[in-house]
Amino acid sequence: MKFFSPASRALWLTTFALAGLGACKSVKGTFSSVPTATISKRLPPLEITADPGPLAMNDGALPEDPLRMFKAEMQRNVVEPTDTATFGYARLVVTKVKTVRTGRSLQAAQVITFLIPSIFGAPLEWYKTDIQAEVQMMNASGELLGTYTGKGTSNVKVAMYSGYSQTEAPRLADVLALKEALAQIRPQLDTAATRLRPLMLTGGSVNNPTLPGSSSKQ
Numbered sequence: 001m002k003f004f005s006p007a008s009r010a011l012w013l014t015t016f017a018l019a020g021l022g023a024c025k026s027v028k029g030t031f032s033s034v035p036t037a038t039i040s041k042r043l044p045p046l047e048i049t050a051d052p053g054p055l056a057m058n059d060g061a062l063p064e065d066p067l068r069m070f071k072a073e074m075q076r077n078v079v080e081p082t083d084t085a086t087f088g089y090a091r092l093v094v095t096k097v098k099t100v101r102t103g104r105s106l107q108a109a110q111v112i113t114f115l116i117p118s119i120f121g122a123p124l125e126w127y128k129t130d131i132q133a134e135v136q137m138m139n140a141s142g143e144l145l146g147t148y149t150g151k152g153t154s155n156v157k158v159a160m161y162s163g164y165s166q167t168e169a170p171r172l173a174d175v176l177a178l179k180e181a182l183a184q185i186r187p188q189l190d191t192a193a194t195r196l197r198p199l200m201l202t203g204g205s206v207n208n209p210t211l212p213g214s215s216s217k218q
Helices: 006-023 053-057 065-077 105-112 169-202
Strands: 047-051 089-102 125-138 144-158
Touching: 047 065, 053 089, 065 089, 065 169, 089 169, 125 169, 144 169
Parallel strands: 047 089
Antiparallel strands: 089 125, 125 144
16 A cells, blocks of 8 residues: 655645635624614714824735725714715724734644644734724714824734634635724714714705815715
8 A cells, every 4th residue: 555755745835725725714794783772862964084193004904995894884873864965074084003923833834734733723814904083073064073092902813613714704804803993983973973963964065075185075
């Protein structure tokens, strides 16, 4: 009976382990899913913009992720639906972001063992992102009515079967941290809604939907 040589066996096991990375957890829907947590008094329809700030230089989130997440959060939980007229601006600004990769020494150990531990759920590494963001609420003239700040942290594991792939983990870490920051801001908007709503309505409707200084618009 012919057996594999040690070198051939090592190559086969490593190839098998790397192929298994395709079986990582799916992130489908995570980037756009928003919990339903409607504030007690919705705000009038607003132009929704986002400035990713330092997040644009990070290796994780895609350029469209901050606006897409913020728009979904505002439309589901904060503002009333609209066909045309809007009565101000809601602007998301990411002010700080820091991503740290930890556990990379585990990769070296796993390479020595041909990634066999990862097949049984051992992590390859973690992506941890800390984000600070603020939401600026303005009337139709661009006058600042209030600024609300939140912080978010994520810790995403890279592993086969029990974690995420090295391709998706950095983006997921950014998205989950931003989602937590928005969740912290939501109750602040709930408290401020009674004051903000009449100020926005009396300020009239928006004539130019592009807010000066914003990086993207609705």
